[in-house]
Amino acid sequence: MSNTQTAAEPLPFGGGWEGAFRADFPILSRTVHGHPLIYLDNGATTQKPRCVIDAMTDEYLNVNANVHRGVHYLSQQATDLHEAARETIRRFINARSTAEIVFTRGTTESINLVAATFGQACMQDGDEVILTAMEHHSNIVPWQLLQARTRIIIKVCPITDDGRLDLEALQQLFTPRTRLLSLTAVSNVLGTVNPIRDIIRMAHAHDVPVLIDAAQAAPHLPLDVQDLDCDFLAFSGHKIYGPTGIGVLYGKEAWLDRLPPYMGGGEMIGKVTFEHTTFNELPYKFEAGTPDYVATTGLARALDYVTAIGLDNIQQHEQALTSYAREQLSQVPGIRFFGPSDDAVISFLVGDIHHLDLGTLLDQLGIAVRTGHHCAEPLMHRLGVEGTVRASFALYNTREEVDALVAGILRIQKMFR
Numbered sequence: 001m002s003n004t005q006t007a008a009e010p011l012p013f014g015g016g017w018e019g020a021f022r023a024d025f026p027i028l029s030r031t032v033h034g035h036p037l038i039y040l041d042n043g044a045t046t047q048k049p050r051c052v053i054d055a056m057t058d059e060y061l062n063v064n065a066n067v068h069r070g071v072h073y074l075s076q077q078a079t080d081l082h083e084a085a086r087e088t089i090r091r092f093i094n095a096r097s098t099a100e101i102v103f104t105r106g107t108t109e110s111i112n113l114v115a116a117t118f119g120q121a122c123m124q125d126g127d128e129v130i131l132t133a134m135e136h137h138s139n140i141v142p143w144q145l146l147q148a149r150t151r152i153i154i155k156v157c158p159i160t161d162d163g164r165l166d167l168e169a170l171q172q173l174f175t176p177r178t179r180l181l182s183l184t185a186v187s188n189v190l191g192t193v194n195p196i197r198d199i200i201r202m203a204h205a206h207d208v209p210v211l212i213d214a215a216q217a218a219p220h221l222p223l224d225v226q227d228l229d230c231d232f233l234a235f236s237g238h239k240i241y242g243p244t245g246i247g248v249l250y251g252k253e254a255w256l257d258r259l260p261p262y263m264g265g266g267e268m269i270g271k272v273t274f275e276h277t278t279f280n281e282l283p284y285k286f287e288a289g290t291p292d293y294v295a296t297t298g299l300a301r302a303l304d305y306v307t308a309i310g311l312d313n314i315q316q317h318e319q320a321l322t323s324y325a326r327e328q329l330s331q332v333p334g335i336r337f338f339g340p341s342d343d344a345v346i347s348f349l350v351g352d353i354h355h356l357d358l359g360t361l362l363d364q365l366g367i368a369v370r371t372g373h374h375c376a377e378p379l380m381h382r383l384g385v386e387g388t389v390r391a392s393f394a395l396y397n398t399r400e401e402v403d404a405l406v407a408g409i410l411r412i413q414k415m416f417r
């Protein structure tokens, strides 16, 4: 493929690291309302490096053909790229086999897939699933949809006032009817990094499998599914510098084998001409229809990019930036923080300025932040607020941008005095 872009050698934070990779992201040089763009909405989606855009453009320009279906050259080349992407993803999360890597449209579809198929195969009326008070709607509503078919019981692990899971309360929620624990590794609102390794061990001690929502974790922390020993794990391409519309469901092979297809898979399998005779039932059983094979290439390129920089380096940079931001934002009179902001996410409110007003006025200064309930309305109820302002960071954000955010908030605050 053309335009291979190699990330520079990682440099220590505070040295040349800051801003070192900004040039890889073309969009970061644009202006918004006459100001340089300061993009602090990475929890919602990240920007894409040129290498991802180029890999996808290159595939459309030079390779495009449907995968797994043709004997012709382009189809085989497209299939090779698609399956190489699956291998890149397997390596990225250290799954045992590519049979355990299912392509979906994103975290939401991955969780819906598990809720529907696990619900069908493994849950009966009166069985229980445990969620937590800090889940994204995409890890709440699929279970409620399942409830319409099977009268399962949803139990919710509470959080403490400082925005952490109450692990003692969690321990008490397990019963002989508990069939699954499904929780986020990192809160998209509070920035809490949950101790998922310990939690998985706790659940397994009760013989309960665990689904990890890694939508927020994957871009910020190294994940090793074998070390974690999670049973399922979901993440989205667009939050980790990859394209939108593509995501991953990891499942242990034994579990995926047990689950029925999600969408018209059987029929699809009957019709497909497998030129590569090595195809097994998994993971294709869960991949009905033409996949977004260009997006899978883009996602693989994004993971290569992240790996070249090093997730450890990215994590170090983002955590230092997050602490710096918490410190600097503390100067703002009347600011209230929500959650511990362990990693890359800071939620706050300033005095009685409405979150929407603050977000709209920051936008006028070219600063993109998120406002509202962040797809976590039950958590907002728990926090006793209608919404918050959220700044969320990525590998390309800098302390200069944090300074601009703080200056912007102070300026807006004066308007309300």
Ligand SMILES: *Cc1c(COP(=O)(O)O)cnc(C)c1O
Binding pocket: 043, 044, 105, 106, 107, 108, 109, 136, 138, 139, 184, 186, 187, 188, 213, 215, 216, 236, 238, 239
């Ligand atoms: C963004 C997000 C999701 C949903 O991801 P999609 O890409 O919209 O499917 C789920 N959980 C968390 C924690 C998220 O941040």
